[in-house]
Amino acid sequence: MTRAQNSRKTRREVLAEFRGGEILAAARRVFARRGFDAATLEEVAQEAGIAKGTLYLYFPSKEEIFWAAVRERMLELRQRAQAAMRQAEGVQARVRAAIAVRGELMRSDTEFMRIYLTEFGHLCAHPTRHRKPFRELYLAMARDLADVLEDGMRAGELRPGPPLELALTLQFLMRDCFTARYMGVFADDGLNLENFVFELFWHGVRPQSAPPRPVKKPAAAPRRMRKTR
């Protein structure tokens, strides 16, 4: 019994964590295909290459599997968004960074995106055990963004407005526009979604009567320098 029980993970624990991750990945695929209700744990198990009973060694219920799968990615998204916003310089660049991170996730993890798009309503609306934590996480992300917007308002770069509501709205916009592309109602090419969302959020539909500064970006967004560590 002189096993490594001090902070370091047991071989067993590592294995368990790995298996858990595998299950969540499989779950993500299946939930994406079917939606929460139509998904069966039988299919999840099959997808993960294990028996249904094994799922219950790692998670207590279907709901819990679902939520674990979603939360994992949402936490990751928040981390990345925070990092990207910290990296960027100035309000505009930070907003762009927030958008870029979300776009990146949507593009790279289509499974998660689909779940997110499809189940968002249910996650918000119906009283599950996970509604509250979901909302909190979602709100936390919005608050990160709202802080940036508030800075911008103080600096006069943005007109005054309710920062949290605006931040939430930007989150909505990203989700929706990707939904729309996924639904096939948005042009499938020739429309840079991230740019579209940014432009709309930043300028609205009104014509630029008097461009404040002629900072027409050369080709793409100038997001490559990485000063101050």
Added chain:
Amino acid sequence: MTRAQNSRKTRREVLAEFRGGEILAAARRVFARRGFDAATLEEVAQEAGIAKGTLYLYFPSKEEIFWAAVRERMLELRQRAQAAMRQAEGVQARVRAAIAVRGELMRSDTEFMRIYLTEFGHLCAHPTRHRKPFRELYLAMARDLADVLEDGMRAGELRPGPPLELALTLQFLMRDCFTARYMGVFADDGLNLENFVFELFWHGVRPQSAPPRPVKKPAAAPRRMRKTR
């Protein structure tokens, strides 16, 4: 058999239509409470004050009931939106009108709103028999709006951009902001949602560097005159 079979509806038909309507109303309440999957037809029947079997005299399946309930309202919404936009004068007023109609529906028919908010993702994403008609209806509404936006662009009142995508985005915005209020993440008072959405869509978050016209509305939006029918 010299019954009234000429265009005019039979007593029977009227009755049947009435019963059908009652069922859809009940269904709307139950689907709103529970969401599609968790709703049971037993509860719908109870809510309508009839037996479960009777439902099947009017509709062939749960799905069909759901879709009928949703479509009814969506068609109504489209009608109203078209009318309101026709009434209004100029692009800005028309956009405001489109927003107002949607806001009105959201406020007046909370049951429908909840269904709409919660099941939107599913309606879009998963291959039901009703995905296509739903999308078509949703797109049709967007196109109505897109026509207005396009006019605005031609007239130089809006900067150029993809009209359909912008129209869809405005629809999204309305839905989302009402979702948010319903979720309780938007301030519950002191924020006029319709105005919030309009302002954001129209001006973005950027400060008004040079107000094109000093048409600062006095207190509320000036939406009461109704000239030229």
Added chain:
DNA sequence: TATAATACTGACTCTAGAGTCAGTATTATG
């Protein structure tokens, strides 16, 4: 290698709820 501990299995149980249908109530008709 024996045996204990742990990880996994999949056939099984149990439930909920969609859809059915023989029977009953209601309404129309001669």
Added chain:
DNA sequence: CATAATACTGACTCTAGAGTCAGTATTATA
């Protein structure tokens, strides 16, 4: 009022799928 037509009922069937658990395989330990 008799009887036919129609409208409704709710107990029942059937299915799908979440969750269980006795049994099997695997891995660690003596």
